[in-house]
Amino acid sequence: xxxGTPHRAPHQAVPHGLPATRxxxxxxxxxxxxxxxxxIVVATRNxxxxxxxxxxxxxxxxxRPEVLVVDxxxxxxTRAMLARDFPQVRVVSLPFNRGALAxxxxxxxxxxxxxxxxxxxxxxxxxxxxxxxxxxxxHPRLGLVAARVLVGPAEDADPLNDLLAGSxxxxxxxxxxxxxxxxxxxxxxxxRTAYLDxxxxxxxxxxxxxxxxxxxxxxxxxxxxTHCPDVTAHHHPDPAPRADRxxxxxxxxxxxxxxxRPLPHALARTRALAAEARHxxxxxxxxRETLTRLxxxxxxxxxxxxxxxxAARLLDGREGVxxxxxxxx
Numbered sequence: 001x002x003x004g005t006p007h008r009a010p011h012q013a014v015p016h017g018l019p020a021t022r023x024x025x026x027x028x029x030x031x032x033x034x035x036x037x038x039x040i041v042v043a044t045r046n047x048x049x050x051x052x053x054x055x056x057x058x059x060x061x062x063x064r065p066e067v068l069v070v071d072x073x074x075x076x077x078t079r080a081m082l083a084r085d086f087p088q089v090r091v092v093s094l095p096f097n098r099g100a101l102a103x104x105x106x107x108x109x110x111x112x113x114x115x116x117x118x119x120x121x122x123x124x125x126x127x128x129x130x131x132x133x134x135x136x137x138x139h140p141r142l143g144l145v146a147a148r149v150l151v152g153p154a155e156d157a158d159p160l161n162d163l164l165a166g167s168x169x170x171x172x173x174x175x176x177x178x179x180x181x182x183x184x185x186x187x188x189x190x191x192r193t194a195y196l197d198x199x200x201x202x203x204x205x206x207x208x209x210x211x212x213x214x215x216x217x218x219x220x221x222x223x224x225x226t227h228c229p230d231v232t233a234h235h236h237p238d239p240a241p242r243a244d245r246x247x248x249x250x251x252x253x254x255x256x257x258x259x260x261r262p263l264p265h266a267l268a269r270t271r272a273l274a275a276e277a278r279h280x281x282x283x284x285x286x287x288r289e290t291l292t293r294l295x296x297x298x299x300x301x302x303x304x305x306x307x308x309x310x311a312a313r314l315l316d317g318r319e320g321v322x323x324x325x326x327x328x329x
Contacts, residue, residue, distance in 0.1 A: 036112065037133045037137075040066070041103050041110065043120070045073065047121070052085060054119075057123035067088075070105050072102050107190075107195050113192055121238065123234050124232070139174060144191070146226065146227040153236070167315070177229070181311060183227070186235060189231065194223040195218075204293055248286075249286075253269075258290075260301075261312065274287055
């Protein structure tokens, strides 16, 4: 099932960049200064304590953004905690876990022109959202900004920062920063119309390395996806290992290939994973789960336009830039 809007032909190409598109006009509030231009969507499930830290940090931001929490059917008292401690925060409670689609529910519920994403272990640096809003205002084709990420209390630079900054896609004349086709979901700000135009996150992937497919779909619709290090997010991931993460990331990377890349590429990646599966239990699980989902992937298959496929080939094998360092589950 195609979760996005019907594909349209790209508009006139911009020198040194991906094709331009025209944003649909939206109504402005009667008093634009009364509403922060960036809202925040926080996706969460059963992480009440860390969510409280995140929300507290977001509410302290000088931009005073609207904060909307989308709860993926938590059973740990998350909703009661939010109602008691943060009554000013709007909550969308989902009846069951929708994975990354929770973010799309949040985007639809907001009415701000720009939407920043946080997970329940991440938040934005003071001033970051104002900087992002100015970038979107100045660059009408900009669809998504991938932020610089600082990790933990020591604020160590995430290795993904250098990978994004060194993207071989370079710069475009009408976009800020460096063009990329990958990002960290909990450190991204999107133009709301662009996100919805691209269809948001794909339901087939659920969670784990889901960002590449959205970046592909944004670029295919003519939107720019760039890394702008002046926009900063903080990420405090749980240090406990996630046993299922390696398999899920491999599965979703392969499903993304079947959904958008040429058949020879998808077949080659499948053969490579099958070879790994002979001795790697994570690869075996990834292959098994991919094959289970493959009929649905083939039904939803929509190969990339030629210019986006060329960009994707430049990024093949660059861990992180092609989404394999995806967002936390």
